[in-house]
Amino acid sequence: MVKTLEEMFVEMQKASNSMKVTKVFCVLASPWYASQTRLIHYEQATPFTITEKGLNKLINKEIELFRDSNLFARAKTSDALPEIMESKNIQMKLNGYEVREPHGKRTSKLDIALYISMIPANIHKSIEESIAKFWHVGAVHFSSFSFTTFDTIRDIFTDESSFLFIDISSEVTDISLAKDNVLLESISFPVGKNMLIRTLVEETKTTPAAAASELTIYLEGKCTRDHAKQMEDILEGSTKEWREFLENALAQFASEFPIPRTIFYTADDDVAQWFEKAMSEVNFSRFSKEENSFIVRSLGNAFLGKFVQISEPSFQDPFLSIETIFANKFTSLVK
Structure with missing residues (x-):
């Protein structure tokens, strides 16, 4: 991981023309971290004051x-x-009502939804040391x-308080x-975009590079009808x-929480339609109390391009x- 990271940093420095970097945001995907939302409930018979120390x-x-x-x-x-x-x-929440500034307020019931993520100490240290070789910044976010x-x-969909998000990366799908x-x-499962490439490699006895190229041609609709049918048959198992x-993941969720009707997903643009078609064949209502149709929305480049500027x-x-939209909440890019 460190070698790949530092190779990427070299390319970033070349592309940025030695731009001055004052802040670094490091966003990790599965399986590099573990996370959990802890639901805290604290209650007393008599009202108490919310303090920073107590929180x-x-x-x-x-x-x-x-x-x-x-x-x-x-x-170990x-x-x-x-x-x-x-x-x-x-x-x-204080006494059941959501508040943004709780300090100094009195309540008898306190509820906190606390999201925590953790990373192995050696991975954390390796990333920070690699960053320090290229940029001299303070704490890494x-x-x-x-x-x-x-x-x-x-932040973008302020009217959507309940939703499902599916992140489809190369090797893992996170929901x-x-x-x-x-x-x-x-919930994560170990299947992503590269599953399609491996299937083509196995079935057509070709190289990963050739399989990736053939997959792109097929997904862009540039192959013949007969070849498209052949590709469809090969990828049917995937x-x-x-x-x-x-x-299976939806069933695990549904055992505790019904699936909301709004579903967002992110995947590389070249395979987004393939995964959306696969999702269209899922009967989401089996896992939900919603009677209306489900809305599946792609968070792809066409939509996200409204919020970022790409050179x-x-x-x-x-x-x-x-990640850029998220980081922009905390800082402005400095040249």
């Missing part, structure tokens, strides 16, 4: 409980112990892609569920496999666009 005590307790959970039972060596990557107060996307969707403006849960993984169209990437 920090509750939050730190939840962070330690998460760190000590079975999720990290295999982290000191360099792989989990470190806090981010902790975000997604939502806070780390975030998970699931929270980054949740926060971005919530996150938000309900009433709270990111409740995320379609079924990915769809079954998706349905070269060929550089546009939906995942980077989401």
